[in-house]
Amino acid sequence: MNEASIVFIYTCLLLLSTSNALRTRTNAIKEDEIPTTKIHVPLVAVKNSHHAYVYIGSPPQQKLVIVDTGSRHLVFPCQPCHQCGKHHYSKSYFDTSLSTTAISNKCSDNECSFSNIPSKNGMCPYANDECHFRQGYTEGSHLKGFEVEDIVFFGTGNYEQSIKVHLQTAVPFSFGCETAETGMIANQFADGIVGMISLQQDTVIDMMYREGAIPHYGFSMCMTSNAGTLSIGGTSLKHQHQEQMTFEPLKHGKYYSVKIKSFKVGDIEMKGNRKGFIDEVFNQGKGTIIDSGTTDTYISKAIEKEFKSAWKTITGGKFHNNAQNLSKEQFEKLPNITITLSSGYDWIIQPEQYMEQPKGKVDVKSEWSGTAQFISRIYVDEPEGAVLGSNAMINHDILFDVGNMRLGIARSNCDQ
Ligand SMILES: *[C@@H]1O[C@H](CO)[C@@H](O)[C@H](O)[C@H]1NC(C)=O
Ligand SMILES: *[C@@H]1O[C@H](CO)[C@@H](O)[C@H](O)[C@H]1NC(C)=O
Numbered sequence: 001m002n003e004a005s006i007v008f009i010y011t012c013l014l015l016l017s018t019s020n021a022l023r024t025r026t027n028a029i030k031e032d033e034i035p036t037t038k039i040h041v042p043l044v045a046v047k048n049s050h051h052a053y054v055y056i057g058s059p060p061q062q063k064l065v066i067v068d069t070g071s072r073h074l075v076f077p078c079q080p081c082h083q084c085g086k087h088h089y090s091k092s093y094f095d096t097s098l099s100t101t102a103i104s105n106k107c108s109d110n111e112c113s114f115s116n117i118p119s120k121n122g123m124c125p126y127a128n129d130e131c132h133f134r135q136g137y138t139e140g141s142h143l144k145g146f147e148v149e150d151i152v153f154f155g156t157g158n159y160e161q162s163i164k165v166h167l168q169t170a171v172p173f174s175f176g177c178e179t180a181e182t183g184m185i186a187n188q189f190a191d192g193i194v195g196m197i198s199l200q201q202d203t204v205i206d207m208m209y210r211e212g213a214i215p216h217y218g219f220s221m222c223m224t225s226n227a228g229t230l231s232i233g234g235t236s237l238k239h240q241h242q243e244q245m246t247f248e249p250l251k252h253g254k255y256y257s258v259k260i261k262s263f264k265v266g267d268i269e270m271k272g273n274r275k276g277f278i279d280e281v282f283n284q285g286k287g288t289i290i291d292s293g294t295t296d297t298y299i300s301k302a303i304e305k306e307f308k309s310a311w312k313t314i315t316g317g318k319f320h321n322n323a324q325n326l327s328k329e330q331f332e333k334l335p336n337i338t339i340t341l342s343s344g345y346d347w348i349i350q351p352e353q354y355m356e357q358p359k360g361k362v363d364v365k366s367e368w369s370g371t372a373q374f375i376s377r378i379y380v381d382e383p384e385g386a387v388l389g390s391n392a393m394i395n396h397d398i399l400f401d402v403g404n405m406r407l408g409i410a411r412s413n414c415d416q
Contacts, residue, residue, distance in 0.1 A: 034245050034408060035216035035234035035401055039169060040416065041154045043067065043221070043228035046189050048295040048356070050223050050390055051089075052230050053157055054194060054204075056175070057099030057150045060167070062159060063191040064089040067221065067230060068293030069256055069400065070387075072201050073114060074152065075135070075143060076192025078177035085186035094177065096148055105131040105147040105174055113174045113201070114147060133176055141183030149174045152204055154232060169214065169232065171207040193293065197256060198402045205402070208232065217403030221292055222414035223394045229414050237397045237412055245399065245410040246345040256400060257287040258407060259342040260386075263303065265310035266335030270303045285384040288339075290398065290407070294389035297354060298382040307380045311335070321379060323358060325371035331355070331364060337378065339388075345409060349392045354378045356391075 043050045044064065051064045054074070063076050077084035077093040084093060096102040105111035107124035112131035126132045131147040153170040155162025178192070196219065198206050209217040214233025222229045222237050229237060238245075251257045260282035263270045271277060281302045282288045299307070311319040314335045334351035341347060352364045355374040362368040377391050399408030 034238055035218060035399070035403070036238055037215050037231055037234035037236050039166075039214060039232045040236040041156055041166070041230050041232070043223055043230050044157070045223070045226045045228065048225075048390065049188075049190065050221070050228055050292060051190055052194065053155045053162065054152060055155045055162055055166070055170075056094060056152050057096075058101040059099075060151075060153075060155075060159075060163065060170075061094055061098065062090065062155070062162075063094065064189075065192045065194045066188075066190045066293055067196060068193050068291070069196045069221070070289065070291030070293045071193065071195035072197040072203060073133075073135070073176055073195045074173065074192070074204060075145065075176035075178055075195075077181065078145065078148070078179070081179055081181075083180035083182075083186075084178060085181060085188065087187065087189070088191045089189055090191045096150075096177065099150055101172075102148055102150040104128075105149055107131050111149075111174075112147060114176065135176070137183075137185070139184060141181070141185040143176075143178050143181040143185055145176050145178040145180070147174050148177045152207075154204070154230065169208055171204065171211045171213055173202075173204050173207050196292075196400065197254070198400075199250075199253065199256070205232065209403075216401070218399060218401040220397055220399040220408070221393065222397040222412050223292070223390055224414045225394055227414070228394075229416060231397075231399075234401075235397055235399045235408070236416070237414065240413040240415070241397060241410040242413065243411050245397070245408045246341075246343050247401070247406045247408050248341045248343045248345060250400075250402070250405045250407050251287065252405070253287070255286065255289040255291070256407065257289045257385075259283050260288050260339055261342050261344070262338075262340040263299075264336075264338040264340075265307055266314045268310035268313065270306045270310070272303070272306070282385055288386040288388065290388050290393065292390050292393060294387050295391060296377040296379060296389045297349065297392045298387040298389070299378060299380045300382050300384060300386055301380060302384075304380045319376070319380075321376050323373055323375050326374050327371050328368050331372075331374070341409075347388075347392070347396075347409065348411075349378070353391050353394055 079095040114133040152173040216234040220231040220235040337349040362372040397412035
């Protein structure tokens with residue numbers, strides 16, 4: 001399986017019905033006041049996916065999970081999983097029997113937090129009074145398991161350092177103990193996934209904020225192609241920003257989505273054949289979502305013709321998603337893709353972000369002789385709206401300021 005092309009792995013659709021009412025939030029912070037935090041952990045990029053270390057239980061067991069702003073649950077395999085992948089990062093699955101603080105959520109006590117339990121005459125339908133769940137991902141993977149609550153915190157790859165520095169942010173949290181997984185999820189390197197959407201259900205971030213472990217209700221992700229920083233409780237990278245952070249309202253809904261005002265390929269603006277075209281294309285339906293668990297960028301099929309025509313005008317060549325060999329001179333002709341948000345911020349996706357090098361790496365900022373192989377990882381085939389995946393997000397510090405229902409964005413160096 002070509003893992004580089006695993007795209008929609010983690011954007012959960014239709015998963016679990018959500019019931020919590022939207023919490024009310026204030027907009028008390030002024031635009032120029034950026035919520036900051038001192039708490040941060042490294043992001044680890046493997047095969048275009050960005051991971052973080054989470055520690056679970058007492059004593060803590062370390063897992064490496066994909067940080068996903070396109071889903072809402074923390075899940076990974078637990079002992080004894082007979083149908084889970086054999087090649088995950090960790091040598092062994094999470095073992096609840098080794099943790100003195102692990103508690104299985106009880107259905108009859110209404111502790112099932114992933115979904116509404118289909119009750120049979122008011123009775124819990126599952127064996128052992130457990131809270132069972134099933135989850136499907138758009139690319140076809142499935143997993144199932146049961147809910148467990150234990151203490152959880154983010155850390156680094158170094159166990160001792162994580163205990164010393166990060167254990168103080170640990171909070172009790174319900175996660176999914178997988179008993180089976182299929183498809184790409186079973187084959188992936190990551191042990192699991194940590195969903196970061198706080199809009200309708202509690203994530204680890206919600207619990208940390210409520211328990212006073214972090215200063216603000218939010219987090220930021222700043223990714224490079226091979227590393228990055230996850231800030232918890234604000235951003236820890238203000239000193240690294242290369243421009244003023246701009247804020248954009250977050251829309252209420254199932255995903256982190258933003259409103260788009262214009263879309264340009266190079267200097268050519270997509271307009272369609274009528275007024276309001278861009279609004280229709282990008283802001284209706286699921287809209288334009290920011291999804292770190294998707295590696296690539298997907299743009300509505302509605303602008304395919306216009307996009308391809310602009311591409312041709314600018315580069316002289318045809319737009320496609322096959323491997324191609326480019327000289328330095330040809331690469332230099334590739335356009336920036338500029339998405340203007342409702343705040344007026346220009347989110348620029350540069351060729352170095354959307355052109356992947358499947359084989360050897362040339363440094364696109366320096367010269368190279370002959371050609372190097374590239375594949376465009378922008379797809380103009382999305383049924384509606386757009387998915388801005390991790391390749392669109394890299395080299396920006398993106399602050400999910402949930403407490404103020406806004407998204408902060410600034411081009412940034414992503415190293416501490
Ligand atoms: C690109 O170059 C490699 C050798 O460097 C060659 O094997 C491959 O066929 C070329 N691909 C295309 C699409 O021209
Ligand atoms: C693309 O965007 C970058 C970052 O803003 C800028 O430095 C560069 O000049 C742009 N390239 C083109 C061809 O406009």
